[in-house]
Amino acid sequence: MKQFLLLAALLPLAATADDLRPLRDAPPAFQAECASCHVAFPPQLLGADDWRRVMRSLDKHYGDNASLDEKTRQILEDFHVRNAGGAIVGADRTASKNELPRLTKTDWFQREHREVRPADWTHAKVKTPANCAACHTKAAEGSYREREIVMPNGKRWED
């Protein structure tokens, strides 16, 4: 029984990228705005407070100006906060007060990608860990299944 309880407690940690699905309550602005410079990152990958910080400083968005009209900005902030990841994702603890949190720095992201070789991260086709679509071939559609992963060398992750 004790062992079962321990297993049950660990189960949420086992949530993988396979569980990421496109969100049905996504407003049209999610793709139209968030996917124009990068893949529309799943809101589940950052906590609510982190998303609020990101969505309230769009004029200084990771080295780019991504400002929106206030109405659209609010719709998108609400959508991200509503679907934000909880304790499973964890926070980007490396972010300072003046720096925005990055979803590529959370414990969850690091754990999910622990088997990725350094050479793959620095590959010319990748450039930045935020370039999900470099390996997750269906990232643009919001799908991150393991069987869809093709590494920069052209090999499927599963092979």
Add this chain to the structure above:
Amino acid sequence: MKSMIPMLALVCATFTWAATSAQRGAEFYARNFGVSAKMPSCASCHTDNPAQAGRHVVTDKPIKPLAPAANAERFTDPAKVEKWFKRNCTEVVGRECTAAEKADFIAFVTGGR
């Protein structure tokens, strides 16, 4: 034959006027503003030729060509055009662009048409 001369002059004049604005736009497009380290000019992401597909220098995401000749969707939605001028001018030029700069830019990118 004689009647064609004024017409030819008109065509030339129109062309010259358009070329002037487009030329200013071309200079603006290629100019290194020295404001952003990663995006010093329009060409940083959109390449030297706006009819070519570009890439976002930070995220590497492909960018469809700016020139309507290569991408008919461009400059069809005024709100979208203003949104991107506002963002990219602030980022690259360091301030919002003037109406004249935007007109020149569009003249260049659309090939003076």
